[in-house]
Amino acid sequence: MDQVLLLVEAALVAGPGLWMAVAVFDNWRHPRLNEAAVATVVRLDLLAQDYPEDFALIAHRRIDAPRTIRRLFWAIRLAETVAAAALIGSALLLLLAAGALVPVALATGAAIVSAAFFTLIWAGFLIGGNYFAYWYCHQWAQSNHFMLMVWGLLVLLVLKP
Numbered sequence: 708m709d710q711v712l713l714l715v716e717a718a719l720v721a722g723p724g725l726w727m728a729v730a731v732f733d734n735w736r737h738p739r740l741n742e743a744a745v746a747t748v749v750r751l752d753l754l755a756q757d758y759p760e761d762f763a764l765i766a767h768r769r770i771d772a773p774r775t776i777r778r779l780f781w782a783i784r785l786a787e788t789v790a791a792a793a794l795i796g797s798a799l800l801l802l803l804a805a806g807a808l809v810p811v812a813l814a815t816g817a818a819i820v821s822a823a824f825f826t827l828i829w830a831g832f833l834i835g836g837n838y839f840a841y842w843y844c845h846q847w848a849q850s851n852h853f854m855l856m857v858w859g860l861l862v863l864l865v866l867k868p
Contacts, residue, residue, distance in 0.1 A: 710805045713814070717801035719862050720818045723825050723855075724794025731787045734780075742780040744848070748836065749776060753844035765840060786828055793821035819866050826859030 734741050747753060749770040755762040770776060797818040804814035832852040836842070842849050 709811075713801050713805035713811065716815070716818060716866060717798045717805065719865055720794055720801060720822060721798035723822070723858055723862060724791055724798055727787055727791035727794060727825065731784065731791050734784045734787065738780065738784070742777070745780050745783065746773075746776045748839050748841050748845055748848070749779065751839060754840055758843055761840070761843065768839060786824075786831075790821065790825045790828055793817070794825060797821040815866060815868065819863065822859055822862045822866060826856055826863060829853070829856035829859060 751762055751766065751769045755766075770779070797814065797820075800809055800814035800817050803809040804811045829852045833849065833856065836845065836849055836852065
């Protein structure tokens with residue numbers, strides 16, 4: 708039964724790892740796609756356009772320097788790359804633990820740290836998005852980030868010793 712649980716945990720950790728790997732691949736291969744979306748949020752473009760009175764209240768939060776936005780996006784891609792690699796590596800460790808090739812505690816510990824990092828990335832997007840008031844004009848992003856954070860939390864609950 709312990710081996711079956713480790714296999715299930717490996718699959719559950721691999722899921723967000725593979726999802727993140729696909730997303731990261733696109734972010735490195737086609738950076739303008741998501742960099743433009745990040746820029747729209749941190750420049751407060753849609754808020755200024757659709758809610759000018761509210762924009763005036765937080766306009767000082769705006770980041771409009773292209774170099775700063777590129778650096779921010781680079782940091783996001785780096786964090787997501789580390790998370791994807793850690794999750795996939797942890798899933799492999801769980802498979803090896805199911806075969807008694809590595810200690811279960813090592814595999815489970817790595818998976819917990821990886822899933823927590825995945826979860827914290829999306830919590831970071833929610834917190835950063837809140838700072839830039841993205842609930843005004845980017846509800847799709849907010850709900851997507853929330854669901855990804857919940858996915859990470861659910862994986863963490865399964866991994867709980």
